[in-house]
Amino acid sequence: MTTQADDRPATCKPGESMASVEPITLERIRLLEGPFGRSQNANIAYVLQLDPDRLLAPYRREAGLLELAPSYGNWENSGLDGHTAGHYLSAAAMLYAATGEGRLLDRLSHMIDGLSECQRAIGSGYLGGIPDGLAFWEDVRAGTVGSDSFSLGGRWVPWYNLHKLFAGLLDVYRYASDNRALDIVVALADWWLDVARLIDDDxxxxxxxxxxxGMNEVFADLAAITERSEYLAMAKRFTHHAIADPLIRHEDRLTGLHANTQIPKVIGYEAVAALTGDERLANAADEFWRIVVDTRSVAIGGNSVREHFHDTADFTPMLIEREGPETCNSYNMLRLSAQLYSRSGDAKYLEYYERTLFNHILASQHPEHGGFVYFTPLRPGHYRVYSAAEENFWCCVGTGMESHARHGDMIFARNGEDLEVNLFIGSELHLPERGITIRQETNFPFDDTTRITFSRMDRPQRFTLSIRVPGWTAGPVSVTLNGASESVQTRDGRLHLNRTWSAGDTVEVRFPMAARLERLPGKKDWGAILYGPVVLAARTGAERLDGLVADGSRMGHVAAGPLEPLAATPVLATRDAEDGTVNLRVVDREALRFAVGDADGQEFELEPFFTVHDSRYVVYWPLTSGASVAERRRELLALDEELLGLDARTLDQVTLGEQQPESDHGFTGIATGAGQSDGVHWRETSGAFSVTMRNRDGLARVLRVSRLGSSSLQGFDLFVEGAHIASLTKPDGAGTAGVMIDEDYEIPAAVSLGKDTLSVRIAARGGAKSGRIHALRLLTD
Incomplete structure (x- = not known):
């Protein structure tokens, strides 16, 4: 990395890299038949179902142009209008690079034509789909828009929306070589530079x-492409010091934060560091990755519950909640891992990349209809919900289209003149400038062998072929060269074969795989079973998979079917609290199907988690060593008694102060602020706020208000459908500060009956603050 004293971006042309290891780009790689090739094909079919004119509709509306087709619904017409277009541009451009599919190029050309027309109609360089966007951004320019931890001027993440457009246009330029896309994004960037001129640093x-x-990332990319110093300055200005500075000090301040808000920022830190040599930002990226992967991630590679980082000392939420790891998080953690590997060459980034790609990303797409998963519950006995192509437009649909477009990203890399094989995925690498084609044939992970053949070599060439030796390898690696056993040097976790290569040369490598038990972080009495890098799971039934393919409702991405009792989950016996061994009986080795026996001697069949669809499942199993099985089940029953009864009575709930739940419940408010204390989110107001809650079959009879106690509480009035339900006027008294208090208020049947939704309003009394309200829950009784 280099540092420019005058702050100019380093000389970095499109397609070049300043890193020590350079992953080989998508247009050089073609996937062969296998799980990832099939995933890519399903993704193409999904993307091609979408109508470009419907994706462009919000942009035409905001530009004052006639809409050629109606806008899509769901997140596309409820405040986040237009965000999918940016994802679509990225996905279609990467899929075109990865396959050469001409229909995708036609779609991209149509989209760029449409966006260009909208930008010209507006005339300022601005381009966007959010409602009344021009007026909103003028308010931002004037400094009249305030922020409330996640709401900017009461809007639903407008910057997130705009970032997707920036990133999508850049991807069209990169992967589809369309200079018009660069012209659009440069004009858009210049518009923002003008808006930001008078905004002070505070x-x-x-x-x-x-x-x-990742606005810092896209401005860094623009700086590298255009060599314009003002873009690099803006990339730096998007450094969020509240996040970066603690990371630089090696402090974990992530508990309670919205996870996927932070990950793209850190990708941007690394992008700026790559251009400027800023070691502080590079260290922040390193530290963030270490914290998230080492202390906040689970066996499938994912992280977060209800989109937020929870307390690292307590992973119980991961076991009891419906809303487990979010797919967007893992998509962006893979992007960050690729950046950090490119800079360092450290194999730990590849270990995480492989685990997350095979177990979370691959599992997040339905293999038949191609629908995408938002949350992956790890609660035993629960299930996942999938999107429908023209019905659902969640963030995880957008990143889902991108995820399954870039499966070829990290398979091969260059290290100078040497070539690396990093992932074992059936693929073909084309390097026409060197006259080389390399074919990797494998049925991994169903087979433990990969075969690498130089199918084309215009002339013999000497270089090192370096093949990753995974950390999960369970014994000596065997290598053959052209059919003969070969003794190969292993260094830094890689096989190094340095020789003069010719057409037809073939290397075959076998990596022994074995089963192991991996415990849940911070909870040694729960564990997942892996075979090599693959997480194994058991199907537990297909009953009550409510909303398996989501409808267009705002909460359709959550698997709302009934929870299964934790006490019904089989208990596995181990020798002690550190035991990582697990005995599996082979059912079908070629399909990676095994059987495991529980503590009572009953067997359950296991298969790769990424093959489990349209079913309830178990990934994490309760374990026991010193305690008896009966005692372990009593512990689980106690947890069930606390949770299942309340869940069965619950019609809807909203956690206040959390971004997505409030957005999904139509939050509005004045004179209100949100925050979190020790990972518990809350909202308070000196004015009022309202949410709209679902009232299935008109059954709501009780509203539970959960709040953090405070001796200074001034109280509030509670309204349901405009009817005054209750007043809270007295302070809680000493000793209650920070204590969670649940209070139930009766809803008259006349207020609730026959209504599918109920408006709930909390109004402060006399202008004083209401106190910190954590959650609202509608109950049947």
Missing amino acids: HFERMLDTEFG
Whole structure:
């Protein structure tokens, strides 16, 4: 990395890299038949179902142009209008690079034509789909828009939305070589430079409390492409010091934060560091990755519950909640891992990349209809919900289209003149400038062998072929060269074969695989079973998979079917609290199907988690060593008694102060602020706020208000459908500060009956603050 004293971006042309290891780009790689090739094909079919004119509709509306087709619904017409277009541009461009599919190029050309027309109609360089976007961004320019931890001017993540457009246009330029896309994004960037001129640093930093995607990354990319120093300066300005500075000090301040708000920021830190040599930002990226992967991630590679980082000392939420790891998080953690590997060459980034790609990303797409998963519950006995192509437009649909477009990203890399094989995925690498084609044939992970053949070599060439030796390898690696056993040097976790290569040369490598038990972080009495890098799971039935393919409702991405009792989950016996061994009986080795016996001697069949669809499942199993099985089940029953009864009575709930739940419940408010204390989110107001809650079959009879106690509480009035339900007027008294207090208020049947939704309003009394309200829950009784 280099440092420019005058702050100019380093000389980095499109397609070049300043890194020590350079992953080989998608257009050089073709996937062969296998899980990832099939995933890519399903993704193409999904993307081609979408109508470009419907994706462009919000942009035409905001530009004052006639809409050629109606806008899509769901997240596309409820405040986040237009965000899918940016994802679509990225996905279609990468899929075109990865396959050469001409229909995708036609779609991209149509989209760029449409966006260009919209930008010209507006005339300022601005381009966007959010409602009344021009007026909103003028308010931002004037400094009249405030931020409330995630809401900028009461809007639903407008910066996140705009970032997707920036990133999509850049991807069209990169992968489809369309200079018109670069022209559009440069004009858009220049518009923002003009808007930002008069925003002072304090106000800019407050703005960054909201979710702004990877705006630092896209401005760094623009700086590298155009060599314009003002873009690099803006990339630096998007450094959110509230996040970066603790990371630089090696402090974990992530508990309670919205996870995917932070990950793209850190990708941007690394992008700026790559251009400038800023070691502080590079260290922040390193530290963030270490914290998330080492202390906040589970066996499938994912992280977060209900989109937020929870307390690292307590992973119980991961076991009891419906809303487990979010797919967007893992998509962006893979992007960050690729960056860090490129800079360092450290194999730990590849270990994480492989695990997450095979177990979370691959599992998040339905293999038949191609629908995408938002949350992957790890609660035993629960299930996942999938999107429908023209019905659902969640963030995880957008990143899902991108995820399954870039499966070829990290398979091969260059290290100078040497070539690396990093992932074992059936693929073909084309390097026409060197006259080389390399074919990797494998049925991994169903087979433990990969075969690498130089199918084309215009002339013999001497270089090192370096093949990753995974950390999960369970014994000596065997290598053959052209059919003969070969003794190969192993260094830094890689096989190094240095020789003069010719057409037809073939290397075959076998990596022995074995089963092991991996415990849940911080909870040694729960564990997942892996075979090599693959997480194994058991199907537990297909009953009550409510909303398996989501409808267009705002909460359709959550698997709302009934929870299964934890006590019904089979208990596995181990020798002690550190035992990592597990005995599996082979059912079908070629399909990676095994059987495991529980503590009572009953067997359950296991298969790769990424093959489990349209079913309830178990990934994490309760374990026992010193305690008896009966005692372990009593512990699980106690947890069930606390949770299942309340869940069965619950019609809807909203956690206040959390971004997505409030957005999904139509939050509005004045004179209100949100925060979190020790990972517990809350909202308070000196004015009022409202949410709209689902009232299935008109059954709501009780509203539970959960709040953090405070001796200074001034109280509030509670309204349901405009009817005054209750007043809270007295302070809680000493000793209650920070204590969670649940209070139930009766809803008259006349207020609730026959209504599918109920408006709930909390109004402060006399202008004083209401106190910190954590959650609202509608109950049947």
